Amino acid sequence: MQLELRHLQAVCRIAEAGSLGAAARRLGVSQPALSAQLRRIERATGGELFVRGRGGVEPTPLGQFVLAKARRVLNEMDALGAEARALAADAPLRLGCIMLVLLDGLLARTDLSMSGREITVDLEDSVTALSRMLGAGQYDAIVYGEVNDHEVALPEGVLVRTLVPREPFCIRLSARHPLAHLDRIDLADLAAESWMTLVEDDDGGPEALTTACAKAGFIPSLSHRITDRKMHYDLIAAGRVISLSQPTALRAEGTVLRPLVGSPVTGRIRLAWNRSSVSARQAELLYRAAARAYLANVGNNRFHQEWWDAHPELHPALD
Template identity: 75%
Template sequence: MQLELRHLEAVCRIAEAGSLGRAAGRLGVSQPALSAQLRRIERVAGGELFLRGRHGVEPTPLGEFVLSKARLVLGEMDALAAGARAAAPDTPLRLGCILLVLVDGLLGQLERVMAGQDISVTVEHSATTLTRQLGAGRYDAVLYGEVNDHEVALPEGTTARTVIAKEPFCVRLSAAHPLAARERIALAELAGEAWMMLVEDDDGGPEALVAACARVGFAPALRHRVPDRKMHYDLIASGRAISLSQPTAPPAPGTVLRPLEGDPVMGRIRLAWNRAAVSARDAELLHRAAVAGYLANVDNNAFYRTWWDARPELHPVLEV
């Protein structure tokens, strides 16, 4: 057997993850399959690359040497692919997104910021799907959200940058709801409600909601999963459900958006791109377009404009 790029990527991912289990999850393979692959790599390398312990794995001296060379080779391959792509300027840039509020105006922002660049935008329901497709080469860049401490695992060869560091999730409920007249709602007052979630909430949202509700003494009923935005709003307007929402969300007939006391659930928005497909300049322009798309919606709700203006340290910094 000869060492291939995929073997070098596997070694680097094991070192980054600190355990075979976590690395296997990020690579999309089973742990036994990754263990078997590592043994084959070690036979070719001439010795153990990692020491296994109760708390994970650590590189051996041989492992450190192989890692240093692997990172160098993979970096050169990234540079080669990026250079080849730059030499073919007519290649469209493929951007994948989850259904964030800023996506509604993103195409217009991209046309303004990246005029002349051929760009395709696809919306997915799952952050995991986005990142896997980024690793598989279907997307050149992805825009996604994370909630509280959750971190979306990214494939090898990618770089991520924060678009919005923090935003407080709010609650959308029927305009006829007894709490609709409140300026701010305590999470504990929503015990017993039926909650609506997205079809695939793999951004940490459900876990964050469950943990926040547990802290105030109840378990939320995560009852409905509806992918269609209009149906989502219609169910809320009818009083059949409530849901978490980004604070930049626009008004919807028959519903109101209210902040939660203490901001118990926080989100952030991230942009990740394949270094072999997206130049540093284009990554900066994508970031600018995403920031502009977000800021265009800050005034959708007066309470959020007040919250946002009071926290200038959270405002995105754009490179000159």
Template identity: 65%
Template sequence: MQLELRHLEAVRVIAEAGSLGRAAVRLGVSQPALSAQLRRIEAVTGGELFVRSRRGVQPTPLGEMVLSAARRVLGEMEALTAGTRAAAPHPTLRIGGILLVLIDRLLGHTEEELPGHEIDITIEHSATRLTRMLGAGQYDAILYGEIADHEVPLPEGVVARTLIAKEPACVRLAATHPLAAQDEIKLIDLAGETFTTLTDEDDGGPEGMADACRRAGFTPTLRYRIDDRKMRWQLIAAERAVSLCQPTSPPAEGTVLRPLAGDPLTGRIRLAWNRAGLSEHHAGLLYRAAARAYLDSIPTNTFYRAWWEARPELHPALD
């Protein structure tokens, strides 16, 4: 077997993710398949590339050497891809995003603000992967969230603008749950509940939730990590879990969305773009499209509409 670009990408992602499980999710393969691939790569390189422990994986000295070469080669290939695309007469506008609610409504507004452009929207499950691909020129712009005080690091050549400066976390729970009858829920009342979240959240969400729960007086039980939105909602509807959600999250059969008293956890939404792929003017139009998409989602939540209207200083500028 000879090493290919996909093998170098696997090594890089494993190192960045810190565990085979998280790396498998980012690469879209099963963990056993990735483990088998790593063994084949190690057979070619002549030794172990990572040491495994209960805390995850760390590169060995040989792994550090292979990782350095992988980053250099992949960086050159990404630069080549970005360069050839920049020379194209009418490049497609490539947008990457996390599973944010506004992505559902973004396409129509982007077509209105940027008529004539072909648009490619891709969903990723890792903010780290999104920003790295943006910096490498594989996306022109990305939309992502940050929870609490967490800040996603951005590569050189990338500019970011805050779209929504603050939004409160809500809790989604079964419509039959005893707490569902309340207009708002205290975070401490969720002590003892089982939480579900996305598979690979590196936006500060799990850490922010844990910190908020500790301040409330308990340690949350996070048992289910599921990317599929429908599957997560079915799990909640069956009273097997609860989940913290954006306040603009749409209705889901068998579940209700309730505000958390006192806003113990908040997040923000940001738009970032690569200067080499998107002009300031087009970035402004995309910002406007994303803002309009977000504003469209506010009426789905009566509580949040009142919360939002009382805070005009948080509203995005549309001019």
């Protein structure tokens, strides 16, 4: 077997994630499939690339050598794509987004025709993938979230602007849940629940949930990881799981959204763009479009509208 770029990317993802399971999720493949691919790569390179350690997998000396070469090759390919993209002045502006609620209204508000650029929007479920693709020139701009104190590492040549500095996450649970009648829920009262595993596993969300639950005196039982929104909501409506949710999330039949006492988990929403492919005018248009898309969803839930109105210092600057 000859090594291809996808093989080099797989090796780098395993090293970055620190485990096959986490790397598989970021690559969008099953762990058995990634394990089988790694074995084929190791046969091609002539030896074992990773060993299992206390904190996950660690590269062997051969693995470190292959990683260094792989990163150099991938960086060169990233540079090639970005430089070629910069020369194509009439190409559409490509926006990548994490699965944020505001995306539902973002396209309707972009209107980059004023700046002479069309726009395309793609969804990802990994902040790491978004950042890397931004650095590779595969996206010109990205909209993403960070939870609690987590900060996403961004590539060089990128500018970033915060859309929403802070929003309190809430809980989605079945409308038949014994706590559904409460105006707000204490996290400690959810200790016996099964939780939906967060789709975005590299934005600080899993760590924030685990930390908040630990402070509340329990370890959350994580049982499902589903990207299909309808299936996600159906499981909650059936009372099988609960989940963290953005406070701007839409209502779903059979479920309710409730804020948490003390707001133990908070998020922020940010916009980042490549200076070489997005002008200051286009970046401003993107910022305004994303901000208005968020504002259009603030009223989806009365509790968040009240919280938002009480925190004008967090509102995006649209003057």
